[in-house]
Amino acid sequence: MKRFSRRTEDFVCEHCNTEVKGNGYTNHCPHCLYSKHVDINPGDRASDCGGLMEPIDIEQKNGGYIVIQRCLRCGFIRKNKITAEDNFEAVLNIIRHKTTLLRKG
Ligand SMILES: [Zn+2]
Ligand SMILES: [Zn+2]
Numbered sequence: 420m421k422r423f424s425r426r427t428e429d430f431v432c433e434h435c436n437t438e439v440k441g442n443g444y445t446n447h448c449p450h451c452l453y454s455k456h457v458d459i460n461p462g463d464r465a466s467d468c469g470g471l472m473e474p475i476d477i478e479q480k481n482g483g484y485i486v487i488q489r490c491l492r493c494g495f496i497r498k499n500k501i502t503a504e505d506n507f508e509a510v511l512n513i514i515r516h517k518t519t520l521l522r523k524g
Contacts, residue, residue, distance in 0.1 A: 437449075468493050483501065
């Protein structure tokens with residue numbers, strides 16, 4: 420039997436110090452889109468890395484957005500859905516940043 424590991428956790432973002440109200444489903448910061456490397460599979464809290472996950476890319480999928488995050492400590496890559504609570508400016512900033520990088524080529 421699989422244990423349901425969904426938990427509600429409040430946390431303070433280690434990147435921008437925003438106090439985030441956990442909804443038990445996502446643990447990324449809605450302000451800067453950083454999160455922490457605490458999961459191996461979403462929600463399982465099975466990783467003991469604890470590194471900061473930096474948003475490095477945005478994917479568009481089915482009319483929604485997905486942020487790709489990379490752990491600054493171990494390089495683990497994870498995808499996270501952007502929700503209505505997330506700061507869309509931050510999403511646009513990542514897209515813009517990426518475009519600039521591509522132009523510099
Ligand atoms: Zn933040
Ligand atoms: Zn990590």
